[in-house]
Amino acid sequence: MIRTSPTAPARFAVGACLCALMVILGSLQPAAATQKKPSALPWSAPATTHVVAEDRRFTRGDAELSGTLYMPSSPEPVAAVVVTHSASSPLRTSSLYDHLETILPAIGMAVFIYDRRGSGQSGEEDAGGDFTLLSDDAIAAVQSLKADPRIDPKRIGTWGLSQGGWISPLAASRSRDIAFVVAVSAPVVTADVQMMFSSTNHLRANDYSQADIDQMVAARKAVDDYMRGTASREAAQKRVDVAKTKPWFKYLYIGETVPDRAVSGWRKEIANDPLKNLEAVTVPALVIYGADDAVVPVARSVERLEIVASQMPDMQFHVIAGADHAMQMTADLKTTLDPKHDGTERPDSPEYFAILSSWLAAHGLVGD
Template sequence: MPKQYPVLATQAMRWAAFLFGLASSVCSHAEDATRAAPVPWSAPASVSVVEEEKTFENGPTKLSGTLYLASGRKPQSAIVVTHAAAFPLRDLPLYRHLKEMLPALGVAVFIYDRRGSGRSGGDLQTSDYALLADDAIAAVRMLKADVRIDPRRVGIWGLSQGGWLALLAASRSPEPAFIIAASAPLVSPDVQMMFRSINVMRVNDYPQADIEQMIATRKAVDDYMRGTGDRPTAQRLVDAAKTKPWFKLLYMGETVTDRATSRWRKEIEFDPLRTLEGVKVPALVIYGAADPVVPVADSVERLRVAHPKFDLAVIAGADHAMRLSVPPRVQMDPARMHEEAPESAEYFAILASWLTRQAIARP
């Protein structure tokens, strides 16, 4: 059985919950506050965080990111961030809690633009999970060469697809020293997207007949990609669905591409559970109990049965991004996804105390 991490079981974790919960509550004002001129009564902070632009290479591709680290403290641990599918850039609110909180615990944070996005080169459309994982490995290797970073304590934090990539990176290379995978579905991508699609239609009050049409459409496309269905049938169903108002919520293309060259075919052949067999370093897997995007119950059960070596936590009331106060319809609105930022004190407490227990965080 995976170890169920005891929540708030020690004084250190209670302090972490208070401090990180408080920090989360003022998170939306933090950026403005740091830019404002100091007030006359201000005092110097205990920890000063330095931001540095850094580039690294994976083969011929140059990628660019920002390193956040405590000034004057060395050597320190470090975390490389791997992106969720919908979040390719370094400057999203989702990552604010990492760069504002972890440097104070002696953990530097490196967030880079995913290949093909922002200031990073390369082409996402010609990549696969292995190549994206290798990008993260290259970032870990770059940080290990920094004299301010302890090369024995550099790991990866990822959310959703980024959680898969973090685990995949650790299975492909001994470079990462630890892994934190948040909201990482441990089912194949087609199963996860069917789960998400059903829920997004439910929260938007579409009738069951429309949900059944969506299921038939997704299944036809996935059957064709797996070689058990035909392309004309799949395209006919997509043509009928693309006129519906709910089609834009599904992240489906209007044209069924040739399975011989389809990126989606390559993705649905990936079973993240097999990835875990090669992970030999400490790993924390975290889920929100109220996540409408990832089948948490199935993911947890698969993890318990197949891989009992990881620390596992399911956060009460939390959604895909570890929020507590956002209604499901807003959670699943593609136009609002860039606003995601964790707010669960339990998540912050588990993150801080696990890093401390692993001797990664050193306040």
């Protein structure tokens, strides 16, 4: 694990952040604002943190996207975080993001979580695997928040987990409006390498044989080779036709029909090298991994980060013992790797919460 110490002026803020954390652990036009309801218990005391949740919309090109801003009360403009999405958690209501709307306002930061395009109240047309389009949506959200006088326009950043951990750095590399980046469980390998690692571990965790794993690898490789233009669609389809009869096919996250590479979103995804996007980030960046992540090749990702670390003095990265892909420590492995539970993740690693809060404090992003 790589740790850094905050500068002296930031230590008080870090302490305040962690105290708040311990309590926790025990054009945008407002459409609707609701104060979080106080406890109905007769012995309850007034809460210190007051948060207003506002439903808001913003546009990017012809698309209108909808989200919710969680805004802490403050006499001064506050820093804000725009959330970019995990592939399996496209909605603002996903449990994956609950900790952000709880922790960040408690330490004096706003957080904006929107429905990814093509999901929820953000229209019906998705990005089709176009990471640049998704990153531009995040940039549009940041630019919209800059118009809110309660938010400091120079302290708006992004947070993303998994696929969102790809989108956040890409957005920061494309816009000077983004002041910082937090990338959680972000593979620093291409999507095909990451999915081969993930599918292999899915089969291993469910006690499939090496013969099954070899067959799965052959199917994935055939599809990827076709997408790169080095093999035929027919050869890929033959491999998929055999694989789709197997009980483990659900762990591949590919369709039963190989799409035309000319229109395939997967072809676009595997052409993206996230390390190049990260290298282009010049603002402070925090990259966090779980040591027990079965979805992302953490060891390989850290190796690639270490290669560029000397050229990126504003980047810090940590590997958290006992945490999985979603920063969970208590979740059962087979449950987390079962596709029917996708989108139900809920981070619970105290070390993750502490690192996130202290890093934000050390960079002057929390309230007084």
